[in-house]
Amino acid sequence: KHEPLLSEKDTSTVEISGKDESPLPDDLTRDYLTLPSLSEPELxxxxxxxxxxxxxxxxxxxxxxxxxxxxxxxFTEDVAADPNAAIHPDRSARSAQGNLGLLHGLQEYLATIGGMDAVTLQPPAGAAGEFTGILIAKAYHEHHGNDRSEVIIPASAHGTNFATAAMAGYDVVELPSDEGGRVDLEALKAAVSDETAALMLTNPNTVGLFERDIVEIAETVHDVGGLLYYDGANLNALLGRGRPGDMGFDIMHYNVHKTFATPHGGGGPGAGPVGVVDDLAAFLPTPRVRETDDGDYERFEPAQSIGKVHGFAGNWLVVVKAYAYIARLGDAGLSDASAKAVLNANYLAEQLEMDVPYGPFHHEFAATAGDRDAADIAKRMLDFGVHPPTTKWPEMVPEAMLTEPTEIESRRTLDTLAEAFNNAYSDTDEAIETAPSRTTAGRIDQVDAARNPRLSWQALDE
Amino acid sequence: KHEPLLSEKDTSTVEISGKDESPLPDDLTRDYLTLPSLSEPELxxxxxxxxxxxxxxxxxxxxxxxxxxxxxxxFTEDVAADPNAAIHPDRSARSAQGNLGLLHGLQEYLATIGGMDAVTLQPPAGAAGEFTGILIAKAYHEHHGNDRSEVIIPASAHGTNFATAAMAGYDVVELPSDEGGRVDLEALKAAVSDETAALMLTNPNTVGLFERDIVEIAETVHDVGGLLYYDGANLNALLGRGRPGDMGFDIMHYNVHKTFATPHGGGGPGAGPVGVVDDLAAFLPTPRVRETDDGDYERFEPAQSIGKVHGFAGNWLVVVKAYAYIARLGDAGLSDASAKAVLNANYLAEQLEMDVPYGPFHHEFAATAGDRDAADIAKRMLDFGVHPPTTKWPEMVPEAMLTEPTEIESRRTLDTLAEAFNNAYSDTDEAIETAPSRTTAGRIDQVDAARNPRLSWQALDE
Amino acid sequence: MTDTDGSPFAPHTAEETAAMLDSVGVDTEADLFDIPDEVAFDGNFGIEPRSEQAIRGEMQRLFARNDDLTEFMGRGHYSHYVPSLVDHLSDRAEFLTSYTQYQPEITQGFLQALFEYQSMLVELTGLPVANCSMYDGATALAEAALLADRVRETSGQTILVPELLREGKRSVLENYVDGAGLSVESYPMDDGNVDREALVDLAGEETVMIYAENPTVRGTIEEGLSEIGELATDTEAVFCLGSDLVALSLLEEPASVGADVVVGEADVLGLPTSYGMGLGIFATSDRFLRQVPGRLVGVGSDVDKRRAYTLTLQTREQHIRKERATSNICTNQAWVALRAAIHIASLGPDGLVDLAEDCVRDAAALAERVDDIEGYQAPIHDRHHFREFVVHTDQPAAAITADVEAEGYAIHAIEDHLLQICLTETTSHATDGLVDALQEAA
Amino acid sequence: MTDTDGSPFAPHTAEETAAMLDSVGVDTEADLFDIPDEVAFDGNFGIEPRSEQAIRGEMQRLFARNDDLTEFMGRGHYSHYVPSLVDHLSDRAEFLTSYTQYQPEITQGFLQALFEYQSMLVELTGLPVANCSMYDGATALAEAALLADRVRETSGQTILVPELLREGKRSVLENYVDGAGLSVESYPMDDGNVDREALVDLAGEETVMIYAENPTVRGTIEEGLSEIGELATDTEAVFCLGSDLVALSLLEEPASVGADVVVGEADVLGLPTSYGMGLGIFATSDRFLRQVPGRLVGVGSDVDKRRAYTLTLQTREQHIRKERATSNICTNQAWVALRAAIHIASLGPDGLVDLAEDCVRDAAALAERVDDIEGYQAPIHDRHHFREFVVHTDQPAAAITADVEAEGYAIHAIEDHLLQICLTETTSHATDGLVDALQEAA
Known part of the structure; x- marks a missing residue:
């Protein structure tokens, strides 16, 4: 189970400068190029x-x-591969009615699903969506002559929230959780001020708890003139059961590679569309797409647009797949997806021998490995033929194993998964510390890899 | 490494008769239907x-x-998947010019490659091609009032040759090989008679030897009024170097899933087009395709057509891929494919510790395991991560390991392969008899499987 | 891509080629060929090599020469909607680019998939033995006749088939049975279905096999299959029934009407319209097991006593038994069988039965609409129909098909004044247009 | 397919659901939701569920509303022929449906592929560190500016960019650097290329980064990149060079002209035209290693001392470092990077350089033909060009693009009397038609 690098199989070098037939003078070209050179069967x-x-x-x-x-x-792959949709983003609107129609359709779907008034599909990932949302908040405040300096983020939030707020130039105010694992309302009230640009909230939060005080949270933020930002990472828990717009959120992003089943591609591409309420629609990135009276589609630039957050129109192939997925499920399917995602999480948790602090949780839960090392247990789970959960996060749960089975798993698979959890959890220290043993690679020395970074095949020769 | 059967995962039964909303009376329907019932993710x-x-x-x-x-x-997969080509075989010729054009194009390509005058693409496999060819021979003889009863086949020929001749109603006359492994010319002369309908010959033969006496062989058969049939299984040795038509063959089939790189799909589909010389063109299956004076294509029925050998037009998707492959290679590529196939076979043989009787061979060779069991050595090769050669055939080589690396293997891969051969060959009796050990399944008890046939999941319950 | 003037799929660099020639001990590749000059060829076929990109463009342009018609065609080649899942899974290279499973230890995956396909056919036919594919329905029928000839204890040389048997199928059958000295004879039909009384008269000790189809080539559903089964028993003939995977899921179970062999089209599932490319069903009873043509996957166990799949009963096959083999079939349609199995599994029993029921309902509804048009009588047979039906036309049928084609629809003209129309869920959205076109053409 | 009124991708039968609810101890699914009534939603979005078949038909009809134009368009989004191999390999489910490699022991395959992608970028740029993807060229440029701000030791707040920088790219850059208090300023161009004298006057201690492109957005090839590199060194600014994978294979090596960071479009290989979907290059020198945004794959070893790949230096990333991360990027374009790597590998160095040389030759040849038409002057810049060039028109450019579009061709109108035309091997077969259409429109 070892595959040599392409460069170790066959590499060749082409001389460029000095070639007789070169279309360019030597001083405009590189001297040579070295790359792997293999036949199609070998590749x-x-x-x-x-x-x-x-x-x-x-x-x-x-x-x-x-x-x-x-x-x-x-089937969403086949839909996205339609050659008629493979067009250049600078096409005139009149010659690109198909693509504009799709973009308009997905804007509408996402708006209704999130309870938002207007949507942009341009952000190419969830974090890019967050950034877009915070830029919109910033532009909104500035437009109203009301510069603000702070973004409030619960301690349990995704790391991207913090990084996003900082990239946008805000100071981050971290909010502690209350005993129940939710936003501490008193702490929030103490934290808000006329410097509060926004509160970024994930709901249900990262241990699967719905923020039951959401209406009061929204009022608290709105009362000081702040905006409420919804991190869409956990939207799969709420489909058809509750909409961020109805809860008082002003801005949200959607992770289509999570909630709407577009493939994650080993790390991306995803897409992070952003929805806003009416008051903020004028600040969305340009261009947006709207339907004309005669049923055509046209691009337009929102009046106070923040400009662009992607060179072109975002991750087109991904948004097509999201549209197809939503169309496939429809109302009943979307609601059922959430129902089964929550049922699966609750059922799985019930089968585990580990404690699950906090509840009632929804689509995910954070079991605790207690005095054992969650990362080691995860490595041992690999030996049982499953992928382990997210480990050691969120920090509010000691040795957390944050688990989200989603709606697609059958009871049978959940039972298998539970067995893997329980077997690993009850295994000996030695077994979990030396795991995994049945995988392509054994446990990897991360510290050494970071201390002595070798990031290319060129570096291996040194 | 065990995957349960679909039926072991989830099965359900639908009641049919007695349903209120059935569109048919109960006496025309079955009572119920039981089949696996699984979600798309599970599948x-x-x-x-x-x-x-x-x-x-x-x-x-x-x-x-x-x-x-x-x-x-x-890319040949993508070409074959063109939705415009997905049409019904009963389409009028005027509305199916694209498909007819492809069929005509491939008929022409194959005719020139084989040195034949006319080609049918209808036979859905090599053996079906053989059968078609022998039916043509039979029809030809009958048309000339000249019924014949025998087909001569060298002992080293593929098993399908024998089965084909028998299916067509001929008595099989088996021809021994000479000491050099080729057709024994004297034996052939003794075997031919006015009962000889055809000689079926593979050239190079199944140990890779070119039948150097081919011109005399052809004369011998033709002299008694017999026809010469070329089994195309080994055509990859000859591309651009020699054409069956030029050697005196009257009929041949092409294995496009061998010579022209269409995928074998775990056993099929393939395609077995048949080419014939002018005298036999009138007997080809119907319909054939020809070009009209104004560049359109039309179907026509050959004057003495044998009729049909497939319900429609054969394995369409396969012939499309064959066309694309031939177009990609062109003259230079086709000749080079043979050259490299022969070079690879000779190079690999050179690296082996086993004896290789007979020669000079072309694209394949039959190494002999001597006093060891060829099948056991093959099983041991599995443990070294390669697929073994054909074993124990042809019978003229004791414990044969008939090996055909084809042109696509690199020197590096051939060296790996040679290592697997040599390591297995030099391994202990115990090691080879208990091999393989690193595979999904261990050695399977074939005798028991055949004695106690269990051919469905229903049979497993019994 | 390796730079080469030859095959783009041969990886040899000039240096490697030279080194390998050296190792073999010759100077040039030509030296490796032992072909007498008198039959040598100079390699000039006149075929220009093209790039992948060029060929894709060329073939797109070529296939664009097919008219873009909505096809209401059937008569043995049917098109049902194939889920994307089927393409994505069957196109996995480990399936598509594999050979026959001669080394079962490293081909358990395909063997299991074929075993599952066989098992699904057992569920659908009620017969305990199904092989893992024939080329198509026509060759499967032909092989059934050869099996019948081998298994029948008394003499006889007649294969009885419906007079309406599709011409191509009959021609294949005749070609296959000729070598065995059998002859093919027709029995009459009665309003689309088997004329059972006439069949009784015809069947006798000469009869090796009786073949019937359900549905028939005209889409009618047979009503007295058990009687045919009994007749076959009485005359010691083999009863061979032709059908397809979708029809089998709804219509009478072959085993329950006494069928000894089931053949037909399995390509109705798994394959899109493919210019007639097929997948033949072959299922039969235990007593004919050792006479079955083609490959069989069985379950056995490996050295560790774990369940393992393997090709079995290969002594029937030509590579072992040569001229005494049950058939010459070797390369078959394994990959298409894989596709059919995935399609069946993705429908499940509910989906499959729903699909089959729609084949009955939709055909009836369309026939009624066509019948309402002046100048057409449909269906001409007073039977239940499956997918397709025959229409009588006042105008010449050929003229109508040409007119309808000009409007973008393809239908069959089967006789001077008979059309045949087939519909499935792939075309049901277009019936309004077809009806309009027929009205225009009337 | 499991029969369900809900999600077709949830496998639960009614019985299983009931049993699971029972196990959890609730009666209904609704009982599992802890959502206050005041913010609960009734599930009525008004979105009708459709079958797979229906959606495919619907979307084919929708996309058919795009006019079928041959696109001679570029300006940052280019289309080269993508070999089928790229689709077939990158679509393998193990790649496409995998997540980020947080468990490297079972994701060695993707990690190795990304490591190979990084290594190819190292070959192409001459810089030793490349990350395994940014969203696109625009966001990569923006991240480069933020990196420059972090690494620059002296104060400063200006990012210098070409005045012709594509608007969308500039807007993204401005959005990204706003929070860091940086400002974006333009330097003038001289006949399409950098006005190096003017740049010398503008650059100074305020300059955090100098950005140049090669080729420029107008397709011209830069001639004095080393001078810019020296200027950046002198002013202690970061020199960031924008390019693309094909141009990099032929034009001056960034490392050799003193580039500190290379950004640009890697999607020119591996992705077909995708309405602007991209893949951003990010390569830099060792000294900026710990300031790199995005993910890095490194080599380490496992317990058995075998080579193993892993995501590394994650302490730069937001999930560890939160607001002190080098970037908020998390989900990236890994799968597109895989595709680009396969495409590079399938071309090899010879194929890649050939392709790049054709980009120079073909643009020159087409510009000459356009120049020959009355009413057009091309190229307007007296430079070598890569893929694209600008045309001056006597008639209004917008009117010409509309006329040309009616003939089936799409080109850019970039100013009142300026067109931009881009060609690659995907459109080179259609230049005759374009020239005719331009002639008509003149």
């Missing part, structure tokens, strides 16, 4: 083998908390 | 796992002698 085998050394949702359960790894329906 | 995982338990040409070398397992270029 097919190389990448086929690499793929076989990779876990995926089509391999088995993938219960990474906060990642919502659900099955990616195959 | 995706099931078949993904099954695929990962399967060797393929994209997994590694596959040197099965006489099978010509070469790489299947990916």
């Amino acid at each position: 097919a085998r190389h990448y086929t083998r690499l793929s076989q050394m990779n876990w995926s949702i089509d391999s088995g359960p993938y219960p990474l908390g906060s990642c919502t790894m659900k099955y990616n329906p195959k | 995706a995982r099931h078949y993904t796992r099954l695929s990962q338990m399967n060797w393929s040409i994209d997994s590694g070398p596959y040197p099965l002698g006489s099978c010509t397992m070469k790489y299947n270029p990916k």
